[in-house]
Amino acid sequence: MCQARPVAYKGRWTERGRGLVRFTGVGMRYGGPRGRAAWGLLGVSFELAPASFNWLLGPSGAGKSSLLRLMHLSLRATEGRVEVLGEDVARLSRWALTGLRRRIGVVFQDDRLLPHLSAYENVALPLRIQGVTEMRLTADVGEMLRWVGLEHRAEEPPEILSGGERQRLAIARAIVARPSLLVADEPTANLDEAQARRVIALLRELHRMGTTVVVATHSETLPVEYPAPALRLEEGRLVSHG
Ligand SMILES: Nc1ncnc2c1ncn2[C@@H]1O[C@H](COP(=O)(O)OP(=O)(O)OP(=O)(O)O)[C@@H](O)[C@H]1O
Numbered sequence: 423m424c425q426a427r428p429v430a431y432k433g434r435w436t437e438r439g440r441g442l443v444r445f446t447g448v449g450m451r452y453g454g455p456r457g458r459a460a461w462g463l464l465g466v467s468f469e470l471a472p473a474s475f476n477w478l479l480g481p482s483g484a485g486k487s488s489l490l491r492l493m494h495l496s497l498r499a500t501e502g503r504v505e506v507l508g509e510d511v512a513r514l515s516r517w518a519l520t521g522l523r524r525r526i527g528v529v530f531q532d533d534r535l536l537p538h539l540s541a542y543e544n545v546a547l548p549l550r551i552q553g554v555t556e557m558r559l560t561a562d563v564g565e566m567l568r569w570v571g572l573e574h575r576a577e578e579p580p581e582i583l584s585g586g587e588r589q590r591l592a593i594a595r596a597i598v599a600r601p602s603l604l605v606a607d608e609p610t611a612n613l614d615e616a617q618a619r620r621v622i623a624l625l626r627e628l629h630r631m632g633t634t635v636v637v638a639t640h641s642e643t644l645p646v647e648y649p650a651p652a653l654r655l656e657e658g659r660l661v662s663h664g
Pocket residue numbers: 452453460461462463480481482483484485486487488489
C-alpha cells in the first residue's frame with residue numbers, strides 16, 4: 423500500500439527545509455473560575471528539524487494536546503515564543519496566520535470526517551476551499567486515495583468504512599494540500615495494532631517526502647518499533663527530548 427509514492431507536482435512535495443518548529447520558554451495557562459487557572463504547559467523549549475519525524479509522549483494530562491494545539495495554531499501561548507515553519511506566530515497578522523494554517527495538516531484521534539460527503543469529497547474539501555482547478559483536484563484526490571489504499575472506496579460515505587480506513591482517509595484529507603507540517607494527536611488510539619502500524623507507516627512515508635511530522639501517542643510499542651526523536655512531557659514540562 424505504501425509502495426506507491428504520490429507524484430510530487432512541480433517537482434517537489436513540500437517546501438523541503440522550511441519545516442522548522444521551535445518553542446522557546448513556552449507556557450500555556452488555561453483560565454478557570456477565579457483562582458483555578460492552571461498551567462497546561464510550562465517553560466517548554468525545543469526545536470524540531472525540518473522534514474523530521476517526531477514522537478510526542480507522556481501520560482494523560484501531561485500537555486500533549488496543548489502543545490499540538492499551539493503547533494497547529496488553534497491556541498496562542500500565554501508566554502514564550504512559538505515558531506512554526508520558521509514564523510514567529512505572535513508576530514503574524516490574522517491574514518498571515520490563515521496562510522500559515524494552510525501549510526499545516528492536522529489529524530485527530532477521532533477522524534472528524536464529514537458524514538454527508540463521500541470519501542472522495544472529504545479529501546477534496548481542502549482543495550475546493552483553496553479554489554484549485556477541477557483538473558488538479560481530480561488528479562490530487564485520486565492520488566491521495568490510492569496512496570492510502572482507498573481508491574476503491576471513493577464513493578462510499580465514511581460511516582461504512584472501518585476505523586482504520588476512516589483514519590487513513592483523515593490522513594489523506596490532512597495532506598492533500600501538501601502541508602509542510604503534519605500534526606497528529608493520537609491518530610492510532612482507536613485502532614488495532616495492524617491498522618495502527620499502517621497509519622504510522624503512512625506518516626513515516628510522508629516525513630521521507632519532506633514533511634515535518636509530529637505524532638502524539640500513548641503507545642509504548644510504536645515508538646520502539648519506529649525509533650525517532652521523542653519529546654516527553656510530564657505535568658506540562660518537557661522532561662526529555664531525543
Ligand atoms: N480547555 C482547557 N481548559 C482548562 N484546562 C485545560 C484545557 N485543556 C487542557 N487543560 C489542562 O491542561 C493540562 C494538559 O492537558 P492536555 O489535554 O494538553 O494533556 P494530554 O497530555 O493531551 O492528555 P491526554 O493524553 O489525556 O489527551 C491538563 O491538566 C488539562 O486538564
